[in-house]
Amino acid sequence: MTIPVTPQLAGRRRARANGMAMNVLRFIVVVVTTYLGLLAVTFFIGRVIPIDPVLAVLGDRAPASVVERVREEMGLNKPLYVQFYVYVKAALSGDFGTSVLTTNPVLQDIKRAFPATLELATFGTLLGTFIGVPLGVLAAVKRNSFVDQVVRVIGLVGYSVPIFWLGLLALVVFYAKLRWVAFPGRLDVTFEYSFEPMTGLFLFDAIWQRQWDVLWDAFRHIVLPGSLLGYFSLAYISRMTRSFMLNELQQEYIVAARAKGLSETKIIWFHALRNAAVPLVTVIALSYAGLLEGSVLTETIFSWPGIGLYITNSLQNADMNAVLGGTIVIGSVFIGINLFSDLLYRTLDPRTRAR
Amino acid sequence: MSDIVNSPDFSRRAWLLSDRPATRMQARLGRAYTIWSRFAENRLALIGLGIILLLIFLAIFANVLAPYSPVQGDLRNARLMPPNAAHWFGTDDQGRDILSRLVFGSRLTLFVIFLVAIIAAPVGLIIGTVSGYAGGWVDAVLMRITDIFLAFPKLVLALALVAALGPGIENAVLAIAVTSWPPYARIARAETMTFRNSDFISAVKLMGASPFRIVLRHVMPLCLSSLIVRVTLDMAGIILTAAGLGFLGLGAQPPLPEWGAMIASGRRFILDQWWVATVPGIAILIVSLGFNLLGDGLRDALDPKEAGQ
């Protein structure tokens, strides 16, 4: 039975379509302005830093004439807004310039450095989530018990411990003394010639190419830095889970469910946690984004060739093309994750939709 | 019975807890007392408070408490000595007493925390409340700015600022503050949006209050409590970020005994002279623990819903 399309219905449908179009438009405007803002801030920073980028390229011994010539070649004598315009134009067509340090196109450098950090951050977040959430739930359910205190202390220590100190200690114990894990880098030199990475995510590529010994070796390399990051992620996630779960467990519907006779497990995991999942997903997304930012300290200790090291090295040499490229990539991920969690929030929780 | 009722403690307490306060001062004091007694029931929170008070005590009386100078050391004879009777926590690579450096470093730690909180929290609060209350394009613009700072790799921002402003702990603090305020703005905005359409706000609006006054005197105080809690919980992160900057060589100027810088410079000896990096690390751990316990306690005390269960 078809619904007759009355003028009112048509009007409402049009309004909804318009509303959606407005939302899409708003979405695009948001994204574009954020990007432009990112770029502008980075550009400004690049010019404010008192490091001579030509110095980084030529080193300390170059005669003054060479320095001047290269400065001209790099376009550094043009006014700031001209440089900005040139940059944005090129970036729109996918050309992020060339790194003055490695002389590769920045995009190529990032394509190699970013997957390393991506793999590490993903490993850490998965670990943090799959251990942190159950721990948080446990702590909330057994509030103020011994288990709760233990979970809280584990979390607090994770908050308060300097990562490079813990990392070095972990290396001494798990690598030097116990030989359980591998170090340095991402893969042993034995596979230097026999392994061709595809996506740059070694664990994934090894599975895809069915090279099981590579998989095992890559795992042994990632497990320690990944666990370290996982621990920090876990500290945060378990704490937030506990907090959200405590909120949920106070609600009246829990009392009602118990009165109805539902099993405790079902109440905790299927009702309370599902409702707590809404803000929790946002928290996990933020934590992931935080890890992705490239933990420079972890990458330094474990000689992990990721984007944190890349950006820091570039910044210390005033290689602004590389810094800009890295910032765009990381900024994109942040924006993407924020938008995704906003979307998820709105989808899952109808209360947030009316605005 | 009448003696108990007429005893001074009882009547003071009754006066504070009276539900018919005669003056605004009495109401405020009463509220403060309620919060304090809730707080004091939580033993862990008291421990946290104790740690922070100890830190402040150390900072104030550092001159008296430290056995040696924190900046002069005996390079030739007393370098990298393990903990012993003369130097309870050993010496560092310039022969300086680590205990003394720890004690004087408490001042710097407090300085960093205090400054970051003073800068980041108010900025975040103002931007968040204004944005949440005003709505419309003001909200859109402010949130865009906040998002840009949020999306920006924190490290790049901090590094760049320190590089641009020059080294030194004040600039490191500024850099950390600049990267810390966006979350506070988001929290304040979220809070503001939950009650901006509520009745009491409408009531004040009806009475003719300007938006400025509404935000300042009605909205902000309500956001204050969750912000305080969040800031306290972030203290640990702030100290560690300062340590991280020190790791990259951009923190306090030598020879300042900033705890993070001590860890950063002590990491070279971690395999053989572990105490140089470990002792300040433990100090940071204890102080962070203190702030976290304090923050948790504050949250439980200020928001009775959470504490009730």
Added chain:
Amino acid sequence: MTMIHTFNKHMRVLTASAAMSVLLMAAPQAFADTPKDTLVEGFAIDDIISMDPGEAFELSAAEITANTYSYLVRLDLNDTSKVVNDLAESYTVSPDGLTYTFKLKPGLKFASGNPITAEDVAWSFERVVKLDKSPAFILTQFGLTGDNVTEKAKATDANTFTFTVDKPYAPSFVLNCLTATVATVVDKKLVLTHIAAVAPTDKYKYDNDFGNGWLKTGYAGSGPFKLREWRANEAVVLERNDNFYGTKTPLKRVIYRHMKESAGQRLALESGDIDVARNLEPGDYVAAGKSATLSTTNAPKGTVYYISLNQKNPNLAKPEVTEAFKYLVDYDAIGETLIKGIGEIHQTFLPKGVLGELDKNPYKLDVAKAKELLAKAGLKDGFTVTMDVRNTQPVTGIAESVQQTLAQVGIKLEIIPGDGKQTLTKYRARTHDMYIGQWGQDYFDPNSNAETFTVNADNSDDGKSKTLAWRNAWDVPKEWTAESKAALLEKDSTKRADMYKDLQQKVLEKSPFVVIFQQTEVAGYKKNLKGFKLGPSFDTNYVSTVSKD
């Protein structure tokens, strides 16, 4: 019911973790040792910006090119004041001292299989001069320009190369310069297939890049190893060159893994994942020396560390003050602790092992004498001054030590830490007060250091040369500069050495430079390595002689 649930949950977690640990422990330990035919070095290689010999100027790149390219002549490892033949079979110097004729060894090949001819040598020189990158001055200082290079550096026949200089320099000077990375020989035929077209400008008059774009990461040499790959911040991979004209290398490949932390390198070395650790700090170096499975080696390098006083600062410009500073460094304590094993106290500007070295360390920490000198200068209450310090070791440690000794005479030193390039930018702009830095020789000849410490042709702010003397606004007495330039032309080696000794003595007494120590490069390595040695310079750290038991 709840208890059983919780118990089950706990059991599941327990068994899972038990399983994991068993898996980890049972894992094959096969990858603990490095492959038998590969040398793995842990080395901080993040300073490399190019592998093009005409452009590469950093220490790590110099080491790689030395192992992958060939020179006309190389440094004689047994007597560093001499050179030995590499590609050259013999050479002669014309009586007027202006023309050098090299006869190449016949029948030698590049790694690509192309024969090595004098044309390759000439073209290598031509591209260096025309590209005019940082190291080009080593060749252009002999009067070569883009316009005359094809005449001054040319192949007179297939096996003969002539090199004409503009003044009758000391032959030792010219030959020493030819042992620098920039004078290595590239495969002309191979590089020509990789040149990229470039639009000529008034600054760069040529229509192609001479293969610079390709050679940054590519390889066109004839050394014992060939460069397989350079992954920035990650690794450099070398492979045996089967077309090498000399003894084939015992090992099939060499991998330099980028590792920044000394502690990390030490752990990896002790665990067998690397064969050599190159960036050990004193504590880790000593520990490696004590280990039963490791050996250590060291070699002095031509790098001196110094503190300089900017003469633009009126307090520092007083001669009594500059002298006082030389007495306010605790050389002995620093030598015993901060630089133990990685450096030796050395107060003259020529490193040991270089022609004309002067082994005198007259200064010691003397607070009383310094106080006296300061009083003479009218500064008996001291003053405040800043010092720009890179946030690396050992310079930060030395700066902190100096800060304490200066405090004893009332001089308040503020340390301004910064990252390497940042402090360098400030230094080159002459906006510092004091600077603590290092100077490594560009080529193994006394002129490299003499020039930078004693030559300052134009002391104005627009002065073109950025010698250290200029950077510190030191108006070098004209006779000293003249002596330095004259030493360049002195043919008699002994007389030349004496001139440098005299210059060093003068700089010791009256200059704003406080030279503190000479670097010793150290390395820890596994005992099963044979033939591993560090050379007197970074481009003599050969890996071609290393083998494994």
